[in-house]
Amino acid sequence: MERNVSSTLNSNFLPTQAAPHNTTIDINATVKPFSVFDGCDHQAEGILFDLVMQCINFTVGIPANILVIAILIRNRKEPTTSDIFLGCLAFMDIYFSSMTPFHLLNLYHWQSKDMWSAMKFAYGVKDTTAPLFLSCICLDRFVAVLFPIMFGQLKHIKYRLGLTVLVFCLTFAYSAAKMAGGLPNFEKVFTGEVLAAFTWMIVCNVSIMWALKKSRGAGKDQMHPMKKKAFKMVLSVLCIIVFNYLPPVALFPFEDHYHPDLFRCYVQPVCFAFLNISSTIQPLVYLSRLERLPFLSDACVKKCCPCVYVGNNKTPPAQNPPA
Structure with a gap:
C-alpha cells in the first residue's frame, strides 16, 4: 500500500473498496473495517x-x-x-x-x-x-x-x-x-x-x-x-x-x-x-x-491589540519596504 508523504492519514486509511475489480474475493473472507486509526488504534x-x-x-x-x-x-x-x-x-x-x-x-x-x-x-x-x-x-x-x-x-x-x-x-x-x-x-x-x-x-x-x-553607514553603529x-x-x-x-x-x-x-x-x-x-x-x-490592517478600523485594532495600536502610533509614516 502506498505510503503518502503528506500525512499518515494520507497513506494508511485507504478504503477497503480499493482492491482491483477483477480480483476474485471469497465472500466469506473477513473484510477489515475502515478506520481513521488503521494500524495505529x-x-x-x-x-x-x-x-x-x-x-x-x-x-x-x-x-x-x-x-x-x-x-x-x-x-x-x-x-x-x-x-x-x-x-x-x-x-x-x-x-x-x-x-x-x-x-x-x-x-x-x-x-x-x-x-x-x-x-x-x-x-x-x-x-x-x-x-x-x-x-x-x-x-x-x-x-x-x-x-x-x-x-x-x-x-x-x-x-x-x-x-x-x-x-x-x-x-x-x-x-x-x-x-x-x-x-x-x-x-x-x-x-x-x-x-x-x-x-x-x-x-x-x-x-x-x-x-x-x-x-551600515560609514561610522554609524x-x-x-x-x-x-x-x-x-x-x-x-x-x-x-x-x-x-x-x-x-x-x-x-x-x-x-x-x-x-x-x-x-x-x-x-x-x-x-x-x-x-x-x-x-x-x-x-x-x-x-x-502597519495596520486596512479592513479594520483603528478602534477595533485598539480594542483587540492595544499594545500594537500604541506601537503603530509611534511609528513614522509608512514607507514602501525594500523588495
Whole structure:
C-alpha cells in the first residue's frame, strides 16, 4: 500500500473498496473495517495531533489567507515583487485547508474511493506549493539585497510569472502522480524536495541577514531604519521556516532506523502536522508585519491589540519596504 508523504492519514486509511475489480474475493473472507486509526488504534496520539492542526487551518488559516489575498488586491497599484508568490501561496493554502471537513467526513462516513483520490491530490498540492513558493520568495529577496543591479534588470513581472507557471506545473505533475499511486519509492521525491528547499531557504535568509547587518553607514553603529525593519522581517521568516520544516528535514532521512509502526504512527503524522500548520502561520506572520490592517478600523485594532495600536502610533509614516 502506498505510503503518502503528506500525512499518515494520507497513506494508511485507504478504503477497503480499493482492491482491483477483477480480483476474485471469497465472500466469506473477513473484510477489515475502515478506520481513521488503521494500524495505529492504540497509538493514535500523533494522528490526532495532525488532525487538530488541520482543523486550526480550517478555522483560522482560511480567514487569514483570504485577508492576505484581499490586502494584496487592495495594494495592486503599488505591489512588491513577491506579491504574486504570496498570493498564489495563500490561494493554494485556502484550497488545502478547505478540504479538511471533506477529509473527516470521508474517513468517518463516506469512505469513498473518489474522495480519497481527491484528498491525495490536495496533499500533493500542499507538499509542493509551500516549499516551492517560499523558495521563490527567498530567491526574490536574495537577489534584491545581494545583487541589486541584477534585480533591477529582472524586476519585470514576466520573470515572476514564469516561475509561478513552473511551480504550478511541478505541483500538478507531483499531485497527479501521488493520486495515481503505484510509483516505487515515490515518497523519496518529497524527502528530496523538502531537503533542497529547506537548505536553499536557510542559505538565502542567512545571507540576507548578514548583508543587511554589514550594510551600515560609514561610522554609524545603528542600522538604517528600513534595513532594520527588513532584517527583522527576514529573521521572522527564517524562524517560521525552521519551525515548520526542521522536524521532517531532521527525521525523514532516517526513516529506515525507526520501527515501522513508530514511524507511521508518531514520527510521520507529527512532522507533517508541523508542515500543515504553515497554512495558518504564514498568513499570520505576513499580517503581523503590516502597519495596520486596512479592513479594520483603528478602534477595533485598539480594542483587540492595544499594545500594537500604541506601537503603530509611534511609528513614522509608512514607507514602501525594500523588495
